[in-house]
Amino acid sequence: MLKKLSVAVAAALLASCAVPTSQDKTAGSAEDQYQTSASDAPIQDKAATAQQVANALLRHNSPLEPDAELAQYDNLWQRIADQMTLTVPDNDDIESQKQFFIRNQKLLKTASDNAEPFLYHIVTELERRKMPLELALLPIVESTYNPKAGSFSGVLGIWQFTQGTGRNFGLKQNAWYDGRRDVIESSRAAMDYLQYLYSNVDQDWLSAVAAFNAGEGRVFKAIERNRSKGKPTDFWSLNLPKQNTSYIPKLLALAELLKHPEKYAIPMPMLANQPQTKVIQINRGLDLVKAADLLNLRVAELRRLNPGFKTTTVPSASYPLVVPFRSADDIDQQIAALPKVKVAPVASTGRYQVKSGDSLSKIAAAHKTSVKALQRANNLNSSQLKIGQLLTIPGLEQPDEPVVTARTAKKSNTLASEGQTYTVKSGDSLWEIGKKLNVSTEQLSNWNKLGTTAQLKPGQKLTYYSESKPQTTAAAKSMTYKVRPGDSLASIAQRFKVKVADIVKWNNIKTNMYLQPGQELTLYLTS
Template sequence: MLKKLSVAVAAALLASCAVPTQQDKTAGSADGQYESKDAPIQDKAASAQQVANALLKHNSPLQPDAKLAQYDNLWQRIADQMTLTVPYNDDIESQKRFFIRNQKLLKTASDNAAPFLYHIVTELERRNMPLELALLPIVESTYNPKAGSFSGVLGIWQFSSGTGRNFGLKQNAWYDGRRDVIESSRAAMDYLQYLYSNVEQDWLSAVAAFNAGEGRVFKAIERNKYRGKPTDFWSLHLPKQNTSYIPKLLALAELLKNAEKYAIPMPILANQPQTKVIPMNRGLDLNKAADLLGISVAEIRRLNPGFKSTTVPSASYQLVVPIDSPDSIEQRLAALPQVKVAPVAASGRYKVKSGDSLSKIAAAHKTSVKAIQQANQLSNSQLKIGQQLIIPGLSQMAETTKVARSDKAAHPTSSGAQSYRVKSGDNLWEIGQKLKVSTEQLTKWNKLTAKTQLKPGQTLTYYTKPVEKSASAAKSMTYEVKSGDSLASIAQRFKVKVADIVRWNNIKANKYLQPGQQLTLYLAS
């Protein structure tokens, strides 16, 4: 097993890191009033509309060119391609001293990153993004997929639940994409490219917005523009807890790039992929998959930290396996027996009987006590005879249910409404993406809750256009943009998608909003 960092060092690192990431913490109004100047930014990174829609799919990284393939050490490949300027200042020097005192940190991070770092590096290269960003998960989490915080952020990139969903990370009873290293890295790069296109194309400001919240950084840039000041990161007025985040990243970059100068042994990691990704669309027992792969259950869980248990339902997902797995492994995995579930829970619910306990129910349905408690919002293990329990994920795993499949996903009905028939393996997020509506809208239109388990054959109602309030589907409102607002912060506040705001108001996703600007929003009733 890989050597772990001491509790004291890990605590020191996490204590020194800035508080939760993403736009969940948007800033309030700026002091004083000023008018923003329209300064459209040409997007040289990614399509902001695509990113905001969370529709960018993972593209297989290109094979490295001959020069990059000649490196023996993947960390050296990163160090030699780093391009961000590291100025001399007290904050960076202080962070360098911290990392020099805790030299085990890079070794621990390298061990944690080993199965995934090659994927991350080649994807950063493919997107032409700074290689320093490969060090960002060291600052965030020491590359620990299970890292979390009191505020609910998770994974190596420390995504919040809302931001994760905005960028396509599924979260349900059996899987959390924020802990899936491959998928969360794709989402983090999408988000960083979106930020870069909106912060004067300054990567340091993009990273600061990733950490501090885009509203705060956007506002700081607009304030400096209004006052005729420079808008680069170092010229922005940001809270101390946020300005310490960039020095951590740059200190790591400086030490890695000049490891010999600072007498820090550079971690050694082979410059070749350690894992490969296999697309799956079936129920799977990870215990049986581990036996087939010739690895331990602990190792397959380490490679696939997004799964919450060893039972994976019948759904579309990806499985990370060792690179030396035989070429036939995909077919051999497909030949494993389908996951079986107890008929009593085929609907995703279980009725408590005399003598039942949470541990007994969890064992019978191949889930955990904690998962059942979370799905049913139970604060303790006490049960009542006749009580109905949601069994996480089992509605998707039921193999006995016969589903009538149609070539058309949606069938128009009267009154502007349309219907969608749920298929085995569906979840609300995937259905919303397919129908181009939000999860929140589907939930309200069909009177569902966050804990509702979908059933194959179930019919969902949705609307392709905003309908009148009398139809109980959506209502319109006018929102006046305030200083510090961004499309993402407004979308999050009113539980709509950035892409919908863009479409409803015929605006561009990568342009600044103007204080006082009027936006039309359609909200689910």
């Protein structure tokens, strides 16, 4: 039987940990009620307790003041390396994983670039909670810090949360937003979950990480089996599947390489030891297009910082919004002053478990919604269902019609200037260069025929194009168009009398990209 988290353990956990964020979570809201699936069964008996622990952690602790010594580091990765404490034993599996990462150093560069806007926040929270800094490497193993990473099993985000576990630890999931892809929120939830697991696996961080990856039930049972036989219960003594016996070596291999880069002739990634972003709370409907304009950002960049949002219009609710650290101190007040956005409500009618003979069209008809609304609410890329699968049922929508918002914007059909050249400096990344030049990473990649993970070399020449100031004489009405089956950029441009090049520019997409039914495009139509 799975052991329950005792009051004593919970108290000890609270006494030893500091708060991750200032956001308080309230368990048991109507939005977060759900039916636990078979795949989430190991946590079912503990769900309420786990949420109570997470809530208590947030309520009863206060943030620590920044450590002056930690602020002296130039490189954030070095700050992590110098504080790592987990023992790395001599182990063939660990050695094998080290050799893998040495051969595939581009993975580390990709992960560092993906992590740049968020890593300072994650490191600071781990330090506040007095958790091992090796855990900052866990998203490299899980997803290379890609918030859009997912799998056929339904896990999402840099921490690869399932729907059920995400909801247990306060991650909202609805038709507009998925907290599993929100890097800040999912990191808070991941740390809560890891602390919860740590308190239930004899305070062994490696066993806690193994349970995070494979499910707590499997690890708890392995510990109980060893205990009943009088065997040690540390991670290395447990009988676990091969998946776990390679997962932990990956983490420890990364830790060893980061600790001793000179020993393995592998360059340490470089990230400035300073915050890149900050989080503000919004409690209203929000148009991300207008918010991006206010922040002097491209919409694509704001969405990169806020991957939890599924659309550019967010209904009236409470959500965290990640903005560049350089944003004005009163940016939350400026955003609050933007015109309110009215979004057709999508009221959740609960959860539905798929039965034999079900199809999306049958389920949609029974719940008075649409197939596309079901797909969007559940992140489904196809119509295939599995018996026992849980679906979130959204309210009635008309997804085939363009969603036009009553907002006006200055037409953004700007004219590109002549190409200019940027010379790469030591330590530069596409993300950093894009910020300097006020262009997106994707644009830099396209203009120079590079992958977004391309290795840059000092002295390398990059071509970029700046835009002339927007034409202010022609007012345009902005609208969001949902792509239908059979649509192409050309057919959409012809229908709305705009240019393909403008659609590409407004939405920061590639001309050879296949459009997906349900995909949303922002268009600007001359009044």
